[in-house]
Amino acid sequence: MATLRQFKPEEPWQAPEGEPLVRIENITKRFGSFYAVDDISLHIHQGEFFSLLGPSGCGKTTLLRMLAGFETPTSGRIFIDGQDVTDVPPYERPVNMMFQSYALFPHMTVADNIAFGLKQEGMAKAERQERVAEMLALVQIEKLAQRKPHQLSGGQRQRVALARALAKHPKILLLDEPLGALDKKLREQTQFELVNIQERLGITFIVVTHDQEEAMTMSSRIALLHEGRTEQVDPPRRLYEFPSTRYVASFIGSVNLFDGYVVEQDDDQVIVQCDEADTRLLVRHSQPLVPGMAVTVALRPEKVRVLNQLDADAPNQLRGVIKEIAYLGDVSIYHVELPGGKRVQFTQSNVQALAEQPLTWDEEVLLGWSANSCGVLTE
Amino acid sequence: MKRHLPLLITILLFGYAFLYGPIISLIVYSFNESRLVTVWGGFSTKWYGELLQNEALLGAAWLSVRIAALTATVAVVLGTLAALALVRFRRFRGRGSLEVMVTAPLVMPEVIIGLSLLLLFVAMESVIGWPAGRGMTTIVIAHTTFAMAYVTVVVQSRLAHMDLSLEEAALDLGARPLKVFFSITLPIIAPSLIAGWLLAFTLSLDDLVVASFVSGPGATTLPMVVYSSVRLGVSPEINALATIIVGLVSLTVLVVGWVLWKQEKRKQSEAH
Amino acid sequence: MKLKQHLPPARNLIIAIPWFWLALFFLLPFLFVLKISLSEPVLAQPPYLDLIREIEDGLVTIMVNFGNYQLLLEDSLYLSALLGSLKVATISTLCCLLIGYPMAYAIARSPSHWRLPLLMLIILPFWTSFLIRIYAWIGILKGNGLLNNFLLWTGLIDTPLEIMHTPFAVYIGVVYNYLPFVVLPLYATLIRLDLTLLEAAADLGCRPWKQFLLITLPLSLPGVLAGAMLVFIPVMGEFVIPDLLGGPDTLMLGKLMWTEFFNNKDWPLASSLAALLLVALIVPFVLLRHFERRAEEGAA
Numbered sequence: 004m005a006t007l008r009q010f011k012p013e014e015p016w017q018a019p020e021g022e023p024l025v026r027i028e029n030i031t032k033r034f035g036s037f038y039a040v041d042d043i044s045l046h047i048h049q050g051e052f053f054s055l056l057g058p059s060g061c062g063k064t065t066l067l068r069m070l071a072g073f074e075t076p077t078s079g080r081i082f083i084d085g086q087d088v089t090d091v092p093p094y095e096r097p098v099n100m101m102f103q104s105y106a107l108f109p110h111m112t113v114a115d116n117i118a119f120g121l122k123q124e125g126m127a128k129a130e131r132q133e134r135v136a137e138m139l140a141l142v143q144i145e146k147l148a149q150r151k152p153h154q155l156s157g158g159q160r161q162r163v164a165l166a167r168a169l170a171k172h173p174k175i176l177l178l179d180e181p182l183g184a185l186d187k188k189l190r191e192q193t194q195f196e197l198v199n200i201q202e203r204l205g206i207t208f209i210v211v212t213h214d215q216e217e218a219m220t221m222s223s224r225i226a227l228l229h230e231g232r233t234e235q236v237d238p239p240r241r242l243y244e245f246p247s248t249r250y251v252a253s254f255i256g257s258v259n260l261f262d263g264y265v266v267e268q269d270d271d272q273v274i275v276q277c278d279e280a281d282t283r284l285l286v287r288h289s290q291p292l293v294p295g296m297a298v299t300v301a302l303r304p305e306k307v308r309v310l311n312q313l314d315a316d317a318p319n320q321l322r323g324v325i326k327e328i329a330y331l332g333d334v335s336i337y338h339v340e341l342p343g344g345k346r347v348q349f350t351q352s353n354v355q356a357l358a359e360q361p362l363t364w365d366e367e368v369l370l371g372w373s374a375n376s377c378g379v380l381t382e
Numbered sequence: 383m384k385r386h387l388p389l390l391i392t393i394l395l396f397g398y399a400f401l402y403g404p405i406i407s408l409i410v411y412s413f414n415e416s417r418l419v420t421v422w423g424g425f426s427t428k429w430y431g432e433l434l435q436n437e438a439l440l441g442a443a444w445l446s447v448r449i450a451a452l453t454a455t456v457a458v459v460l461g462t463l464a465a466l467a468l469v470r471f472r473r474f475r476g477r478g479s480l481e482v483m484v485t486a487p488l489v490m491p492e493v494i495i496g497l498s499l500l501l502l503f504v505a506m507e508s509v510i511g512w513p514a515g516r517g518m519t520t521i522v523i524a525h526t527t528f529a530m531a532y533v534t535v536v537v538q539s540r541l542a543h544m545d546l547s548l549e550e551a552a553l554d555l556g557a558r559p560l561k562v563f564f565s566i567t568l569p570i571i572a573p574s575l576i577a578g579w580l581l582a583f584t585l586s587l588d589d590l591v592v593a594s595f596v597s598g599p600g601a602t603t604l605p606m607v608v609y610s611s612v613r614l615g616v617s618p619e620i621n622a623l624a625t626i627i628v629g630l631v632s633l634t635v636l637v638v639g640w641v642l643w644k645q646e647k648r649k650q651s652e653a654h
Numbered sequence: 655m656k657l658k659q660h661l662p663p664a665r666n667l668i669i670a671i672p673w674f675w676l677a678l679f680f681l682l683p684f685l686f687v688l689k690i691s692l693s694e695p696v697l698a699q700p701p702y703l704d705l706i707r708e709i710e711d712g713l714v715t716i717m718v719n720f721g722n723y724q725l726l727l728e729d730s731l732y733l734s735a736l737l738g739s740l741k742v743a744t745i746s747t748l749c750c751l752l753i754g755y756p757m758a759y760a761i762a763r764s765p766s767h768w769r770l771p772l773l774m775l776i777i778l779p780f781w782t783s784f785l786i787r788i789y790a791w792i793g794i795l796k797g798n799g800l801l802n803n804f805l806l807w808t809g810l811i812d813t814p815l816e817i818m819h820t821p822f823a824v825y826i827g828v829v830y831n832y833l834p835f836v837v838l839p840l841y842a843t844l845i846r847l848d849l850t851l852l853e854a855a856a857d858l859g860c861r862p863w864k865q866f867l868l869i870t871l872p873l874s875l876p877g878v879l880a881g882a883m884l885v886f887i888p889v890m891g892e893f894v895i896p897d898l899l900g901g902p903d904t905l906m907l908g909k910l911m912w913t914e915f916f917n918n919k920d921w922p923l924a925s926s927l928a929a930l931l932l933v934a935l936i937v938p939f940v941l942l943r944h945f946e947r948r949a950e951e952g953a954a
Contacts, residue, residue, distance in 0.1 A: 073550055093553045100554045106547035110569045120555030153649050171555065390760040394772070397757040401779050401833065404790035407800055411793065418798070464672035471665060476673055482943075483676040489884060489942065491891020491935075493908045494928050497915065498683030501690050501925070504700050527679040530672065560664065580781075588783050591893055595915075605785050612789045612898065621793075624786040631781045639774055 016048050016224065022085065024049040024207055025070070025175065030079035032065050039065040041231035042079075049174075052201050052208045054218040057228035058254075063211045066228070067177050070209065071100045084174060094123070099173040103180045105164040107152040113163050114139075114148040120171045138166040141200065158189055165197075169204070176201075178210040182217055194220050215255055219243070227251055243303075248382040252301040257336075259307075259347050260380075261300040265292045273379060274318075275300050279345045285318035285374040292379070299380040304336065306376035307349035309362070310369040320371045323347060325364055339368060405628055412621035429622040436619060439607055446604040449518060450586035453525040457582040458575055460526065461533025468534070469541040487531035496595030499524045503596060516598030524596045525586040532585060533578035540574035541567075573642075580634075684932065691925035692718045702921045722926035731905075732927070736934070738905040742821065742896070743889040746828040750885050751878060753829065754836035761837075762844040773841065780834050788827050788898055795823050795899070819901030827895040832888070836881040843877025843949055844870075876949035883942035890938075891931050907931050 016023075023046035032040040040062040047053045055063040068074045070081065072093030080089045088096055099120070108116050117138050121131045139145045142162040152160060161181070168176055181197065182190045198221050201208045212218050218225050219239040226236040227250075234254075235247045246252035249260065261284060263277035273288045275298060284300050292298065313320060326346070327338035332353070339347045349370060351362075362368065412430070416423030433439065464484050467474070487495065503513055503520050513519050548570070552562040568575075590605035597603065611617050693702040694717075707715040726732045761772045779787065794800040795817040802814040817823050847870060855865045893908035900906070907927060915924040 071550075071554060073553075093550070094556045094558055098554075100551070102547045102551055104545065104547050106545065106551035108548060108552070108566060119552065119557070123556035123561070167551075167555070390763065393756045394760050397753065397833075398775060400753075400830070401776070404787055404794060404830070405779060405782065407794060408786065408790045460672045460675055463668050464676075467669045467672065471669065474665075474669055476669065480669070480673050480676070483673070483680055485943065486939065487680060489887040489935075489939065491888055491893075491908060491931065493891050493893050493911045494687075494931060495680075495683075497911065497924060497928050498687045499679065501686040501921075502679070502683040505686055523679060527676070530675075534672075584781050588785065590785055591912075605783070608783075608785055608789070609894075612785070612792070620786065620789060624783065624790070627786065628782045632778065635774065635778055635781065639771075643770075 016046065016051070021048060023047055024051075024084055025209070026080075026082040027066075027070075028080045028082070030066070030069060030076045030081065032062070032069060032074060033077040038231045040069070040076075043228075043231070043233055044079075045226060045233065045236065047207065047209060049207055050205055051223045052198065052210070052221055054210045054212055054222040054225045055228060056212055056215060056218040056225050058213060060230075061228040062231040063213075063228050064179060067100075067179060067209065067211045070175075071098055071177055072096050097174045098177060099168040099171055099175075100177040101164050101168040101179065101181055103183060105152075105160045107160055107163055107167075109152050112149050112151055113144065113155070116152070116163055117167045117170050120167065124171065134170055138170050141169070142166045142196075157184055158193075161185065161193070165200075169200075169206070172204075173206065175207045175209060178208060180212055181210060182212075182214070190217070197221060219255070227254060229254075245378060246301060246380065249299055249301075249380050250382075252299075252378075252380060257304050257348055259302040259304065261302070263298060263300065265294050265296045265298055267294060268292055272374060275379065279343055280321060280341055280347075281343055282321060283318060284377070286377050286379050287374050288379040292381070296381070300377050301380055302347075302372060302377040304348040304350040305334075306372050307347070307370050308372065309349075309351070310371040313369055314371075317371065319374060319377075320369060321347060322367065322369050325362060325366050325368060328362070328364065335362075337362060337368075339370065405624075408621050408624045409628065412618060412625040414618065414621075417618055429618040430626075433619045433622045433626075438602075439604070439619070439623070442602050442604045442607040445518065445601065446587050449521050449525065449603065450583045452522045453529055453586040454579045454582040456522070456526045457529035457533050458579045461530040461578055461582075462537050462571075462575060464530065464534045465537035465541050469538055484531050484534045487528040488535070490528070492589070492591035493595075495524070495528055496592040499527070499592070500595045516596055517601035520596040520598070521593050521601060521603065524592050525582075525589060528592070529582035529585050532581050536578045536581060537571060537574045540571045544570055584631075687925045687928050687932070690922055691722055691929045692720065693922045693925075694719050694721070695920045695922050697919075700921065701919045719922070722923050725923065726926055726930060732910070732930075735905045735907050735910045735927075736930070739890045739907045739931075742824060742828065742892075742904070742906060743886045746825050746832065746889055747882050747885045749825060749829045750832055750836045751882060754833055754881070755840060755878065757833075758837045758840035758844055762841055762847075769845075773838075776834050776837050784831055785894065787830070788895055791823070791827055791830065791899060792818065795826070818899065819904075821900065821904050823899040824896050824904050827899045828885075828889055828892065831895065832885045835884045839881045839884065839949070840874065840877050843874045847873060876945045880942060880945040880949050883938050883945065887935055887938050887942065890935060 025045070025047040027043060027045040027047075030040055030043050031038065043062075043066065055066060057063050065074060069076050072088070072091060076089060080087055082088065083097060108119065111119070114135050117135045118131050121134055126134070135148075136145075139148055142165055144159060144162050144166070147155060147159060147163070152163070155163065161184070165181075178197075182193055185193060194217065197208070210218070210221070219242075222239055224236060224238050225242055227234045227242065229250055235242060235251045237245075242251065243255055246255065246258075252258045252260065261275070261277040261280055263275040263279075263284070266274040266276050266283065268274070268288070268291070271287055271289050273286055273292055275284045275286060277284055277300065286300055310320065313322075321339075321341060323339035323341045325337050326340045329336040330353075334350050334352050336348060336350050339349065341347060347370065413425050413427065414421075414423055415426035415428070464480065467480065468477070468484070471477075499520070500516070503516055507513060507515070513523075544567070548566055549562050552566045553559070557565065588605060589603075590609050593603045594606060594609075597606065608620060608623070611620060689705060690702055693705060695701055696703055703717070705716050705718060707717050709715075757776070761769055761776075764772060792799070796802075797814045797816070797818065799818075801817070802811075805811045806814065817826075851869055851873075852865045855869050856862075860868065891908045891911075892906065893912050896904045896906045896909050897912070900909070907930075911924050911927045911931075914920045914927065
C-alpha cells in the first residue's frame with residue numbers, strides 16, 4: 004500500500020495567504036431532528052485530491068451532495084473560487100460529479116453521454132467532437148464510442164462516467180464512492196489511473212469513500228467524518244501517525260490503546276501509568292498535560308519489536324503470551340495476552356520464507372517499543 | 383413447484399378457457415352462414431360484407447376512433463403531469479386531494495361519472511354558454527377525465543422505478559430542469575406513455591355508459607350503436623365487428639410484445 | 655427532489671393543471687349531483703327545477719326538496735336495489751378471488767420466461783371490447799345458445815337451462831369482466847413474496863399446504879383485500895352486465911339509476927340514487943386505499 008501522492012514540500016493548505024478553492028463554512032444539514040452534517044467547516048485547495056472518509060451515516064455523502072447542489076444546507080455557506088454558491092443550482096456550478104451508480108443515460112451512446120454536458124454549454128459541434136475524442140483517449144475507451152451503456156462492463160461504465168464528468172473541464176470533480184463497484188485488482192489499477200489523471204489535469208478531486216485504504220492511497224488530505232462532524236483533517240501520514248482522537252486512531256488501521264493517567268511530564272515526554280497493562284509507559288508528547296489526567300496511549304502494531312531480553316531500566320516493555328496468529332502472506336499479525344488479560348497486537352513482516360524459529364502459539368514473548376513510536380490521546 | 387405442476391397447469395387452462403371461450407365463439411359464429419347460433423349453416427363471410435355496408439355502424443365507429451384518439455392524447459398529457467407531481471414532488475399543498483382524485487375514477491361506477499358530468503355540462507351551458515349542446519366535445523372531456531387516472535397509474539410506476547441519479551447527472555452537467563425532463567426523463571418513460579395512450583384509447587373506444595349520458599344528437603358512438611343492436615338480440619354483424627376488433631387488438635399486442643421481447647433479448651445478449 | 659427546488663413556477667403548473675382539471679370535471683360534478691338530488695322533476699329541458707327560485711329585492715328564495723330521499727327511504731324498491739347491488743357485488747368479489755387467486759399464484763410460480771406471456775394472455779381480453787364480450791355470453795347462455803345446445807347434445811340435460819336473465823348470468827358476466835382486476839394486483843403481491851420464508855418454514859417442519867396457510871396467505875392478504883375492493887366498488891354501480899344478462903329480478907342500483915334517468919326522465923331521483931351510491935362507496939374506497947398502501951409497504 005504505497006502512497007502515490009507526489010506533493011511538493013510546500014503543501015498548499017499550509018500556505019498562509021493561499022485562497023482555498025472551496026470554502027465550506029459552518030455547514031449544517033438537518034433532516035427533522037437528525038443532524039446529517041453538524042457544523043462542518045473545511046478549506047480545500049486547488050489541485051488537492053481530498054477525501055471525505057467515514058462509516059455509513061457519517062454525513063460524507065450529504066456533504067458531497069451539498070457541494071454538488073443537490074441538497075441545500077440548513078445553515079452555513081459554501082464558497083467555490085471566492086463565489087458564494089450556497090443557493091446556486093447544480094447546473095450553474097463549476098462542479099461536476101461522478102455518481103456511485105454511474106448514472107449513464109441508457110438511451111444515448113457513450114459518445115453522446117460524454118458530449119451531453121458540452122451540448123448544454125452550447126459548445127460548437129466540431130469542438131465538441133474534439134473534446135469527446137480527448138476524453139475517450141484519456142480513459143482509454145476510444146473503441147467504445149458508439150456503444151450503449153447496457154453493452155458495457157462495469158469497469159467500462161465507470162470510465163465513461165469519469166469521462167463524462169471531466170468533459171467540461173470543471174474546476175472541481177466530485178466522486179461518490181468511485182471504486183465501490185469494482186473488484187480488488189481492478190480497484191488497485193483504477194486508483195493509480197485516477198491519481199494520474201488528477202495530477203495530469205490539475206483538477207481538484209473531492210472523493211467520498213468508506214474505504215480507508217483507498218483514501219490513504221490516493222489522497223493529499225483526508226477529512227475523517229464521524230456522526231456529522233470532522234474528527235480530523237490531515238494528510239494520510241499525519242492521520243495515521245498522529246491521530247488526534249481515539250476514534251481516528253481506531254478507524255485508521257489497527258491500534259493498541261492503553262488507558263491510563265498521567266504521572267509526570269518532562270519537556271517533551273510524559274509518563275503514563277496504565278493499570279490494565281500493569282506498567283508505566285513513556286511517550287513523547289509536547290503539549291502540557293495535567294498530572295492525574297485520564298489519557299490513552301496509542302501504539303501501532305508495526306511499531307512493536309520482539310525483544311530478546313528484558314532491560315530493567317528501559318520503559319515500554321511488556322511480557323505476554325501469543326494467543327492468536329493471522330498469516331497474511333507478507334506480514335503476520337500476532338495477538339499477545341498480557342498477565343492481566345489485556346490483548347496487545349503486533350505485526351511482523353515475514354522476512355524469511357521459512358524462519359528457523361518462528362513465533363508460535365502459547366509462546367512467551369517480550370515486546371518493546373520506543374517512546375517516539377506511540378502517542379497520547381486526550382479525547 | 384414441480385409436484386404441483388399438473389394442478390397449476392389445470393387451473394391456468396380452465397382460467398384461460400373461461401376467458402377465451404366466449405371470444406372464440408364470437409369469432410366462429412361470425413363466419414356462420416346461418417343467423418342462428420344453434421345452427422351451423424356453413425362457412426360464410428357475408429356478415430362482414432353486411433357490416434361494411436352498415437353506414438350507421440361505420441359512422442359510429444369513425445366517430446369513436448376520433449374521440450378515442452383525442453381522449454388518449456389529452457389523457458396522456460394530463461396523466462403524465464399528475465404522475466410527475468405525485469412521484470417527484472414529495473410534499474405539496476393539495477397532494478392528498480390529488481391522490482384521491484386520481485385513484486377514485488379507477489373504481490367509480492360509470493353511471494355516477496356519466497350522470498354527474500352531464501349535470502355539470504347542463505349547468506355550465508346555462509351559466510356560461512359552453513359547452514353548447516352535448517356531443518363529441520363533452521364525450522372527449524368525460525373520457526379524458528377517467529382515462530387520465532389509468533395513465534397516471536401506468537406512468538407513475540415507471541417513473542417511480544427510474545434511477546433518479548440520471549436526472550441529477552443531467553442537472554450536474556448543466557442541463558436546466560425543463561431540458562432534463564425532455565431529453566432524459568421523457569425518453570426513458572416513453573414506453574409507459576405509449577402503454578398509457580393505448581390504454582386510454584381502448585377505454586374510450588369501449589365506453590358505453592358515460593358516453594350515453596354525456597352524448598347528444600348526432601354523436602352516436604360505436605358502443606351506443608352496438609348496445610341498441612344487442613338489446614334486440616344476437617346479430618351476426620356484431621360478431622363480425624367483434625372478430626375484427628379482436629383481430630386488430632391481438633395483432634397490435636402481438637407485434638408490440640414481439641418487438642419488446644426482441645429488444646429484451648438483444649439487451650441481455652449484449653450485456654456482459 | 656431537485657427539480658422542485660429550482661423552478662417553482664413550473665412545479666406549481668405541473669401540479670395545478672391535472673389538479674384543476676380533476677377538480678372541475680370529477681369533483682365538482684358530484685356537487686351538482688347533490689344539488690339536483692334536492693330538486694324536483696318537471697317536464698322541461700332540463701327536466702328539473704332550479705333550486706334558486708326567485709331573486710327579488712335582494713330576497714333569494716331557495717327551495718330544497720327532500721322528497722327524493724324520502725322516496726328512497728320509504729319505497730322498498732330502492733332498498734331492494736341497494737341490497738341487490740350489495741349481494742351481487744359481494745358474491746362476485748368472492749368468486750373473482752376464488753378463481754383469480756389460484757391463477758395469480760400459478761403464474762407467479764411458473765418459470766420466469768412464461769410469466770409475461772401468461773400475464774399478457776390475461777390482459778388481452780381486456781383490450782377487446784367489454785360490451786362485445788358480454789354480448790358473447792348472451793350467445794352462449796341463452797335458451798338456444800351454445801351452452802344449452804352442448805349440454806343437450808351430450809345428454810346431460812333434457813330441457814334447456816334457464817341461465818339468461820337470472821342472477822347467475824350476472825355473476826358469470828361480472829366475474830368474466832373483472833377477473834383481471836383481481837389477478838394483476840394479486841400477481842404483483844405474490845411475485846414479491848420472499849421464497850426463502852417458505853424454505854425457512856419447511857426447514858422448521860411445516861408442510862406445503864401449511865406453508866401456504868401460515869405464510870403465503872397472510873402475507874398476500876393486503877393484495878387480496880385491495881383486489882377485492884377493486885372489484886366490489888365498480889360492481890356496486892354496474893349497469894351493462896345486469897342490463898344485458900340479468901332479468902327483472904336482478905335489481906341493482908346502476909340499472910335503477912339508468913331507468914330513472916333515461917326512461918322516467920326523473921333526473922332528481924336518479925341524482926339522489928347516485929348520491930346514495932356515492933355515500934355507500936366511501937367506506938370501501940377508504941379500505942381500498944388502506945390495503946393498497948399496506949400491500950406496498952409489505953413489498954418495501
